[in-house]
Structures are given as C-alpha cells and as structure tokens.
Amino acid sequence: MSIAGVWHLRMKTPIGTIDAEYRFTESDAGLTGTASGAGEDVVLENVVADGDRVTWTQRITKPLRLNLAYDVTVTGDRLTGHSRAGRLPRSQVTGRFLKHGIGSGDELTR
Amino acid sequence: MRAQFVLFDGFDPLDVVAPFEVLTAGAAFLGGGLDVELVSAEGPRTVVSGTPGISLTATAALDPGAPGYVVVPGATGPTEGDPDEGAETIPVLLARFAGSAAAPLLRRALADPAVTVATVCGGSLALAMAGLIEGRHANTHVLGFDMLEATGVHAVRARVVDDGDLISAGGVTSGLDLALHLLERDFGPQIAHAVEQLFEYERRGTVWTRAGRTPVLV
Numbered sequence: 001m002s003i004a005g006v007w008h009l010r011m012k013t014p015i016g017t018i019d020a021e022y023r024f025t026e027s028d029a030g031l032t033g034t035a036s037g038a039g040e041d042v043v044l045e046n047v048v049a050d051g052d053r054v055t056w057t058q059r060i061t062k063p064l065r066l067n068l069a070y071d072v073t074v075t076g077d078r079l080t081g082h083s084r085a086g087r088l089p090r091s092q093v094t095g096r097f098l099k100h101g102i103g104s105g106d107e108l109t110r
Numbered sequence: 111m112r113a114q115f116v117l118f119d120g121f122d123p124l125d126v127v128a129p130f131e132v133l134t135a136g137a138a139f140l141g142g143g144l145d146v147e148l149v150s151a152e153g154p155r156t157v158v159s160g161t162p163g164i165s166l167t168a169t170a171a172l173d174p175g176a177p178g179y180v181v182v183p184g185a186t187g188p189t190e191g192d193p194d195e196g197a198e199t200i201p202v203l204l205a206r207f208a209g210s211a212a213a214p215l216l217r218r219a220l221a222d223p224a225v226t227v228a229t230v231c232g233g234s235l236a237l238a239m240a241g242l243i244e245g246r247h248a249n250t251h252v253l254g255f256d257m258l259e260a261t262g263v264h265a266v267r268a269r270v271v272d273d274g275d276l277i278s279a280g281g282v283t284s285g286l287d288l289a290l291h292l293l294e295r296d297f298g299p300q301i302a303h304a305v306e307q308l309f310e311y312e313r314r315g316t317v318w319t320r321a322g323r324t325p326v327l328v
Contacts, residue, residue, distance in 0.1 A: 012194075014193075014199075014201040014257060015193055015199075015201050015202050015205040016193035016194050016202070017193075017194050059262075061241050063205065063209065064205050064208065064209075064239040064240075064241075064261070065238060065239055065240065065241035065244065065261045065262065066260050066261055067260055067261070067262055068260075085257065085260035086256055086257070086259045086260030087256040087259065087260070088256050088257055088260055
C-alpha cells in the first residue's frame with residue numbers, strides 16, 4: 001500500500017513526544033516527502049519504499065537538532081514503526097492517514 | 111580577560127564549582143588579569159541547581175563579546191522518566207536551556223574569535239541541541255554521547271576535547287581537567303602546575319586536539 005498522501009505522525013524523542021504532518025508524493029522521479037512540525041518544514045532524504053515498508057532520513061533543528069532515521073510500515077490508514085537518532089535506542093512512531101495529496105481531490109479517507 | 115560561567119535552572123553545581131575554583135586559583139597565581147564570575151542569560155539572579163539544596167547567584171548578564179572564556183555546565187536531574195508525564199530529565203533541562211535566551215548569546219560567543227567557549231558534562235549537548243556546534247569536535251557525559259553524535263557533532267571520547275575556540279570535557283569531574291587545560295594552554299604549564307599542587311589533583315588522559323596525524327583503522 002502506497003504511503004502517498006498526508007499523514008499525522010507522533011514520535012518519542014529524548015525530550016518528549018513530538019507531532020508532525022508528513023506529505024509523501026509519488027512521481028516519475030520516485031517517492032519524495034516533507035515534514036512540518038515545531039515551526040519548521042523539512043525535506044525528507046533517502047525516501048525508499050519497499051512494498052508497505054518505507055524508510056527515510058530526516059534532519060530536524062526544532063525542537064532540537066537531531067538526525068533521524070525512520071522505518072515504518074503502512075497498513076491501511078495507519079502506519080507504525082520506529083525512528084532512530086544516531087545510535088540512541090529506537091523510539092516508536094505511529095501515524096494516521098489524513099488525506100490524499102494535491103491532485104487526488106484531498107479526500108478525507110482512503 | 112573574563113571567565114563567565116553560565117548558570118541555568120537545573121545546572122550541575124560540580125560542573126560549575128570545580129572549574130570555577132581552578133580558574134580562581136589560576137587567577138591568583140597569575141597575580142590578576144583573569145576575572146572569574148557567575149552569570150546568566152537573564153542577568154543577576156539566584157539560580158537553582160539540579161542538586162537539592164544548592165543554588166548559586168549570577169551577578170551579571172552573560173556578555174558574549176567579552177574576551178576570555180564562556181563556560182557552559184551541564185544539568186543534573188533524573189536520567190529515567192517520561193518527559194510526557196512531566197519528568198524533568200537531564201535532556202529536558204538541557205533542551206530548555208538550549209531553547210532559552212541563552213542560545214543567541216552563545217551563538218555570538220562562538221562566533222567571536224576573542225571568546226573560547228568551554229563546556230563541562232552536558233553543556234556541549236545543550237549547545238548541540240540548539241544547533242550551534244554542528245560539525246565541530248566535542249565530548250559530553252558518557253550518558254549523552256550517543257545523543258551528541260545524533261545532533262551532527264563529531265563526538266570524541268576524550269576527557270578534554272580541544273577544538274580551537276570550543277573546548278569540551280566529559281562528565282562532571284572532567285571540569286577540573288578542562289580548567290587546568292585552559293590555564294596551561296593560555297598561561298603556561300607553571301600556572302596549571304601550581305593549581306594542581308594546591309588542589310592535590312593531577313589530570314589524566316590525553317587532551318584531544320585537531321593536530322598531528324590521524325590514526326588509520328586497525
């Protein structure tokens with residue numbers, strides 16, 4: 001199942017849970033994504049989909065500077081997995097599908 | 111020149127007091143010329159440490175343009191607990207400091223060639239959380255080492271890491287070694303040695319600097 005669309009993700013960090021909105025887009029150039037949260041927009045790097053599993057890396061500066069690596073699996077309108085900051089222990093990530101991306105009618109369910 | 115120790119809520123007292131006393135003794139052996147003081151980003155105030163029963167008084171506001179040292183301590187508090195349930199863990203205290211009015215001041219201090227920023231324990235992690243030392247070489251307390259690395263800092267396990275105008279030490283007691291290194295580097299080994307004799311303390315380990323050959327993988 002494709003991750004394309006807009007998602008709400010929650011993830012634990014060493015300073016508490018943070019929320020962010022993710023937008024994944026599928027095009028001829030492949031899968032790309034952005035994340036918006038804590039007052040900044042970040043372009044996702046190394047976005048790779050393998051079946052229902054999607055991995056990417058992300059460089060955040062707010063609420064604190066961290067390099068994060070994500071590994072999630074999409075199941076219907078939910079996703080679960082983990083993020084990892086460097087060698088720190090994995091932390092759980094959960095996500096909820098919000099809507100399809102621009103060009104798909106912005107439907108509220110899939 | 112001035113040595114400004116930056117206090118913030120939840121700071122670790124030993125991170126401050128150990129190097130403060132070393133530099134104060136060094137100033138005495140120098141016969142003056144080094145003013146050692148406690149400051150805060152917010153100006154003069156009583157600052158509550160993370161150790162119950164200990165508060166220190168900042169007598170001035172941090173001046174990021176004053177030639178000399180700006181010393182940033184770490185925090186002390188619980189290492190376990192869920193921040194979502196209100197636990198004020200060490201990372202939470204450091205992140206709060208990193209997001210405070212201190213961050214832009216410390217950014218200016220780091221950009222000023224007349225200022226050396228020195229950190230003890232989690233102090234470097236606070237700078238790293240604020241994104242101020244990305245790509246620099248630094249150390250922190252062993253418990254924060256992996257997190258320091260995850261912020262994009264080149265983390266080095268050495269008791270004192272000298273990266274030019276950023277000098278960082280490992281956990282708590284390494285603040286003694288940090289301050290003795292500052293004295294030796296900037297005023298000579300005789301001043302550092304005199305303080306070591308007075309304190310009945312000898313440093314250990316090699317100060318890591320960006321000099322000489324780099325080891326190959328073996």
